[in-house]
Amino acid sequence: MGFYGVLECGSPVYDNHLITALVERWRRETHTFHFTCGEATVTLQDVSVTWGLTIDGEAVTGVDLYDNCMSNFVNDDTSEVDVVKFTRCVALIIIGGIMFPDYQGGSARLIFLKLLRDFDNVKSYSWGSAILAFLYRELCNASLIEKTTMAGPLYILQIWAWSRIKCVNHDRDGLTLVVPSVDPDAIIPVSPYGARWKVGFNYTHSPTHSVRIIRDSLDPMNNNEFNWIVYHKNDIDVKTIIDSYDNKIWRCVYPPYML
Template sequence: MADNRAPEDPSVLYLQKTHMSSKVSSETVDDIVKVKRSDNLIWKLYTDNYIHNRVLAYLDDIGFYGVLKCGSQVFDNHLITALVERWRRETHTFHFTCGEATVTLHDVSIIWGLRIDGQVVTRIHVSHTVEEWQYICLDLLGFVPSSKHLKGGHLSMTALHDHCMSNLVSDDTSEVDVMKYTRCVALMIIGGITFPDYQGGSARLIFLQLLRDIDNVKSYNWDSAVLAFLYRELCNATRIEKTTMAGPLYILQQIWAWSRIKCLNPDRDGLTLVVPLIDPDAIILVSPYGAR
């Protein structure tokens, strides 16, 4: 539980009155920040081996396969709440009794294997009608989602999952259709794992603009975008009225917290490396740290 005493010097940590730690007491110690999840359908595709090797090869080339290799996690809401209580919006760092710490670009890069340099990932604010989004989906994803699956520029993960399951890639699938399938899977990764938001169960279609040219996707600095999004969600979660949280919390929880805060590290005696550093039979030859 965070120390709910006000900072001795409010000139830096001046947002204490609106920070969630200000309401922590013996009566509220069991209140938790609940994680908003949208990733269950992408893990069903991946863990049940419905994603063909041709698609995995594309995902590896654009830099997203490492995210899948890290696997699904069960979120510890109490651990995340404790970290949020220690996060400060003013400094973008966790304030522990031993000092300050934060998630860095280097952490994100080695955990998920995302590119740390390149073009900036930006969002172009566009306003499309449902019919226009349906046309864009047909062009880039290979199907027309029904209007009930489109809401405010979001496409439901159910629509993406159902399309992928009914149009599985094979050795005979055309290269154009493989690329469209890859965009579907990449959009599910973006909406469910790397950039999940409060909508829950959907992905932002504005990311499709970055997936249009498959060969160009790898040129973007996804690492910085993920870190900025994590910082934003941590800052939002510290607000006293917040009870839920979204964002790329895979990085924050087990992988970063277990690695950096040694007292949280589970007992690994007797455990062996599940994913080897070099697997000659795998599509991706070097697994990111989060998968190891």
């Protein structure tokens, strides 16, 4: 289905204080974070490289419904039909719990169920663009003064911040990511960029668990303290994802007067 990269990044553990500090700098007019060193935002490339999801293809659309999904575990006596049902249930847990989480945290939107009918066709949808649109919408809603909660793929936002903002970049105790050899016929794909953050952290030199401290760290941030170029094509866990797309997919065409 193409969701292996999401699983490889592990269960998200959120730093709510970091996310709150970022929401305070989000501007609905430009869909960017405003820092003293400039404006920046999460892009389609960030979503694709971090989770290994497709960003081109059919649109993820449907009627927005909520319901609870129940399933039993698979055993040796489980029929093939039940295995297929269980697989769809697991996919809904990934989609509803990590990729498109809501405020409740215990429900899955049945809008996605029809997209899981044909397993071979699931990867044809542009999951990455749907995730980015959902994140933008939640950031815009959360930036309103009357809002106190936020849903959405916040793990993407958190990894984006860790990768780019040096003052909130935690020291990693050691990389556990083992990148397999690149084999186009392999069943298991190469782990995406986001999996490199599935490690222990050292919080000695990084602010955490305090919105005020994170604010004070972001306020004086200069251009050298923001990592504008994160993905290097020589990194094996990035190269395989970038090489899988046409180079044009990372670019845009715009009129000369916009320069």
